[in-house]
Amino acid sequence: MGEEGQRKLLASSAVIVGCGAIGASAAQLLARAGVGRLRVIDRDFVEPSNLQRQALFDENDAREALPKAAAAERKLRLLNSEIEIDGVVSDVRPENIHETLSGFDLILDGTDNFETRFLLNDFAVGQARPWIYAAAVGSYGLTFAIRPEITACLVCLLETPDGRPDAGPIADETCDTVGVLGPIVSLIASLEVAEALKILSGNTEALHGRLLSCDVWSGRMQSIAMSRNPRCRACVRHEYSYLTGESQPHITMCGRDSVQIHERRRALDLGVVAGKLSGAGIQVKKNDFLLKFAVPPYEMTVFGDGRAILKGSTEPAVARSLYARYIGA
Ligand SMILES: [Zn+2]
Secondary structure (H helix, E strand, O other): OHHHHHHHHHOOEEEEEOOOHHHHHHHHHHHHHOOOEEEEEEOOEOOHHHOOOOOOOOHHHHHOOOEHHHHHHHHHHHHOOOOEEEEEEOOOOOOOHHHHHOOOOEEEEOOOOHHHHHHHHHHHHHHOOOEEEEEEEEOEEEEEEEOOOOOOOHHHHHEOOOOOEOOOHHHHOOHHHHOEOHHHHHHHHHHHHHHHHHHHOOOHHHOOOEEEEEEOOOOOEEEEEOOOOOOOOOOOOOOOHHHHOOOOOOOEOOOOOEEEEOOOOOOOOHHHHHHHHHHOOOOEEEOOOEEEEEEOOEEEEEEOOOOEEEEOOOOHHHHHHHHHHHOOO
16 A cells, blocks of 8 residues: 555545444454544444444443444544544434535445445445445355446345345345354455555555455355446436435344334433433433433333334334333424
8 A cells, every 4th residue: 555545544534334243343444544534323322242243342331331333433542543533323314314424535334224225325326435335144244345437336236127125145134033243244344444445545446346245154255246237226327216215214223122213303302301211210321322211121222313222122113102101202
């Protein structure tokens, strides 16, 4: 990369959407490499079950139930104090994607769902920004760097002619059913960041332009040339349906018996809510970002932006009714 590449890296910026397993590993590599401005966006908080594969977090973060974006920001600052880092506790949706992702040279996929990935694709292609797709489940993972107008995009790769995503095994099996093995996470994050560093340091001629897939259990590795779909909805016809469509709240939480709801579109005063719950005899745990309380067999976590994650059920209806009862409309 040389001195000039390193200087370009320091002048560059990247945003990582989702700071779970792959996102946390990628963020760490980018911060250590000296990317000048990093933003990490995540909607979730750290739990003990994350620690097996999520490199940036520790038992203290889980005990405090810190949002992953806040815990990541703190850790990344310790790794490199010479770069700008900000953690954003939020769910990327059509309504806030411009506000949260604009102005960055590169977008990296750290998400756990295809709804958000297609949204990222539509945004990046529309803005002519590169982004890197990365996903892992079980012992298998894959990654592909997308450069609008040059390479295929995610829609070229995955969308069927009738507009439905067909992501194959990666979508059929989720972290809920098979889990994710730590080593595949590090491997995919490393492959993703290698391409990121080439883009950000101005070495685009070094990009391999291939979809890489690996299975650390079977030892099968593939490197596949992907061509653009000449009728692609996104990168050829410029129809960005995920950007214009009504947002679907991302209600399932990967790998947990939990569901997220996000219906109230305004901020909550967590102090007021905590007071109300305590007054009703409910024990509340609170930090600067969220509050948690238990209504056995459920546990609800409520964020300042009004979102809530209910543990103990995957039924949005259960979450909605508890939210209405304990937080209010
Ligand atoms: Zn395309």
